[in-house]
Amino acid sequence: MSVKTLTPNLVLRQGYEMSVKELDNILPILADKKRKMEQEEAETNLQIMLDFLHCLRRQKLEELNEIKTDLQFIKEDINAVEKRRVEFCRARDRYFSNLKMLTGDPSAKMAWPSLIEKGDVVVTDHAPSPQGQIRLSSSTSKYRRTDGRTPVSSEVGQRNDANSGLDSQQQSQSGQAVARKKRVHAQFNDLQDCYLQKRRYWARKSQKKEELGAREGYHAGLEDFQSVLSTFTRYSQLRVVAELPHADLFHSANIVSSIEFDRDDELFATAGVSRRIKIFEFSSVVNEAADVPCPVAEMSTRAKLSCLSWNKYTRNQIASSDYEGVVTVWDVTTRQSVMEYEEHEKRAWSVDFSRTEPSMLVSGSDDCKVKIWCTNQEASVLNIDMKANICSVKYNPGSSVNIAVGSADHHIHYYDLRNTSQPLHVFSGHRKTVSYVKFLSNNELASASTDSTLRLWDVKDSILVRTFRGHTNVKNFVGLTANSEYIACGSETNDVFVYHKAISRAAAWHKFGSDADEADEDAGSYFISAVCWKSDSSTMLTANSQGTIKVLVLAS
Numbered sequence: 001m002s003v004k005t006l007t008p009n010l011v012l013r014q015g016y017e018m019s020v021k022e023l024d025n026i027l028p029i030l031a032d033k034k035r036k037m038e039q040e041e042a043e044t045n046l047q048i049m050l051d052f053l054h055c056l057r058r059q060k061l062e063e064l065n066e067i068k069t070d071l072q073f074i075k076e077d078i079n080a081v082e083k084r085r086v087e088f089c090r091a092r093d094r095y096f097s098n099l100k101m102l103t104g105d106p107s108a109k110m111a112w113p114s115l116i117e118k119g120d121v122v123v124t125d126h127a128p129s130p131q132g133q134i135r136l137s138s139s140t141s142k143y144r145r146t147d148g149r150t151p152v153s154s155e156v157g158q159r160n161d162a163n164s165g166l167d168s169q170q171q172s173q174s175g176q177a178v179a180r181k182k183r184v185h186a187q188f189n190d191l192q193d194c195y196l197q198k199r200r201y202w203a204r205k206s207q208k209k210e211e212l213g214a215r216e217g218y219h220a221g222l223e224d225f226q227s228v229l230s231t232f233t234r235y236s237q238l239r240v241v242a243e244l245p246h247a248d249l250f251h252s253a254n255i256v257s258s259i260e261f262d263r264d265d266e267l268f269a270t271a272g273v274s275r276r277i278k279i280f281e282f283s284s285v286v287n288e289a290a291d292v293p294c295p296v297a298e299m300s301t302r303a304k305l306s307c308l309s310w311n312k313y314t315r316n317q318i319a320s321s322d323y324e325g326v327v328t329v330w331d332v333t334t335r336q337s338v339m340e341y342e343e344h345e346k347r348a349w350s351v352d353f354s355r356t357e358p359s360m361l362v363s364g365s366d367d368c369k370v371k372i373w374c375t376n377q378e379a380s381v382l383n384i385d386m387k388a389n390i391c392s393v394k395y396n397p398g399s400s401v402n403i404a405v406g407s408a409d410h411h412i413h414y415y416d417l418r419n420t421s422q423p424l425h426v427f428s429g430h431r432k433t434v435s436y437v438k439f440l441s442n443n444e445l446a447s448a449s450t451d452s453t454l455r456l457w458d459v460k461d462s463i464l465v466r467t468f469r470g471h472t473n474v475k476n477f478v479g480l481t482a483n484s485e486y487i488a489c490g491s492e493t494n495d496v497f498v499y500h501k502a503i504s505r506a507a508a509w510h511k512f513g514s515d516a517d518e519a520d521e522d523a524g525s526y527f528i529s530a531v532c533w534k535s536d537s538s539t540m541l542t543a544n545s546q547g548t549i550k551v552l553v554l555a556s
Helices: 008-014 020-105 106-111 114-118 152-186 187-209 218-236 284-286
Strands: 236-245 256-262 267-272 276-280 295-299 305-310 317-324 327-331 336-341 348-353 360-365 368-374 382-385 390-395 402-407 410-414 425-427 434-440 444-449 454-459 463-469 478-480 486-490 495-500 508-511 528-533 540-542 548-554
Touching: 020 187, 020 218, 114 336, 114 382, 152 187, 152 218, 187 218, 218 495, 236 284, 256 540, 267 305, 267 528, 267 540, 276 284, 276 305, 317 360, 327 360, 327 368, 336 368, 360 402, 368 390, 368 444, 402 434, 402 444, 410 444, 434 478, 444 478, 454 486, 478 528, 486 540, 495 540, 508 548
Parallel strands: 236 508, 256 305, 256 528, 305 348, 348 390, 390 434
Antiparallel strands: 236 548, 256 267, 267 276, 276 295, 305 317, 317 327, 327 336, 348 360, 360 368, 368 382, 390 402, 402 410, 410 425, 434 444, 444 454, 454 463, 478 486, 486 495, 495 508, 528 540, 540 548
C-alpha cells in the first residue's frame, strides 16, 4: 500500500515510518483537514450564536411589545385619572361659588373638602335663601344667622376659630398624604406588579368580551388597583384599643389557642390549654371606663382546647375541638354541650361550621382523618382518610360541598364532598407543615405554614397568587385570620403581622409585651397564638401564649 493511498488519520494511528518526502506529501492533506474542521467548528459556533441572538431578539421584542402595551395602559389611565381630577375640581369650584353666595365669606373655600367629607356642613340650596337666611349647620358650633344681624365680633371670632381649625385639619391631611406617598415608594415594586397584573387581566377580559372593562374611561382594572392603593396606603400601624388579661389563677398554662367572633360580632369566645371556653361581650372589653370585664358565659372541658367555631346562623351555638379528639357542640345560653363526637382517635386540631348549611361542620385530626358531622346526627356522615396529620380544615364560605384541608404533608387539599376519592386540587408550595387555612372569599384561600410564610391561592383557577414573608413561624401554631382585604397572623417573636392581600410585605405589625415583660426571663419564649378579624373592619382580636388578649385597630 503506497503512502498516497493512506489517509492521514490511518498513517498517524498506525504509526507508519515515513521519509521526509512522504511527510511533505501528507502535511498539505493534514492542513486541509485542519482548515475544514476549524471552519466547521466556526460555522457551528456562529449558528449557535445566531440562534441565541434570534431567541434574545424575540424575547426582547416580546418585552418591548409588553412595555409598549403597559405604557399605553399607563397613558390611558393617566388620562382617566386626570379627567376625574378635572371633574372633581369643577365640583369644588361649584361648591365654592354656592357657599360664597350663601355666606358672603371669601374664606369659606377653606372648608373644602374636609367639612364636606365629614358632613359637618350641609348646603340645602344652590341659591341664596330668602330673607338672608343661611341654611348651614355645623357639628362644632351652634351658631346660626337667621336675619343677617348677628354682631360682627361674633362672626369674626367664629371665622377665626373655624379657620384655625381648618388650618390644623389641612396640615393633618397634608401630613397624611405625604406619609401615604412614602408608603407607595417604599413598596413601589410590589404595587407596580399589582397594577400591571390587574390591568393586563382586565384587558384580556375586555378582549374576550367577558367584561366591558370600561365605564366612561375609568375601567375596572384601574378601579381594582385604586382600591388596593387606597386600602394599602391608608394604614401603617396597629394601635391597641383594649387589653384583657386572660390568665387563669387556677391554671399556670395560659396559651389562648383560638379566639373567634360570633355571628353578629357582639360576642367573642376564647379557648386554650386552660380547658375553658370563655365568652366575652366585645363592647364591654373596649369600654375604657369599665373594670376588667368578666366573661358572660364559661364552659369547662375535660381536655385542652385547640379550636373554636361559631355557628353563623344559630347565634348561641359554638363548636370546639380538643386534645383528646373530641368535637363538641355547645349551647352558649345554657352553657351545656348539645352534641359530643368522639370518633377521632387522636388530637383534633380544627373544627369549622359550614356557612351555607348551618347544621354541618367539619373537623381534622392527628389521626389523619377529616370528618363531616351533622348536628342532627350522632355519628359522622362522611370520612376522608389522608396520609398525614390534619392541622386545619375550613369550609368554603360560598359552598356546602367544598372544603380546604391543611396537612403536615406540606400541602393544601381542596375537596368536593360529593366525591372524596380524589381532591379537586392539591396546592403545593409550602416547605413545611400547613398549620392554617382561611378563606378571604369564595375563590381566595390563605394558608400559613411553619416555613414562616403565608400563601394566597386562587381555588377557582388552582394557582398560587402571592407569598407573604416577614413573620417568624417554625414550630408553633401562631394563628391566621383573613377578611376581604387583609391577612393577619402571629409570629414567634411575639408580634402580630398584617399583610394586604395584594402586597407581599407586611403593611403593619405590633409587638406584644411591655417594659415589665422584657424583664421577665421567659418573655423571649412568648409567641402570638391566635388572631381574628372583626368581620370586614379594621379591628382585630389577638392573643398570645402568655394569656394576654388585645384589641388592635389598623391606624394611619
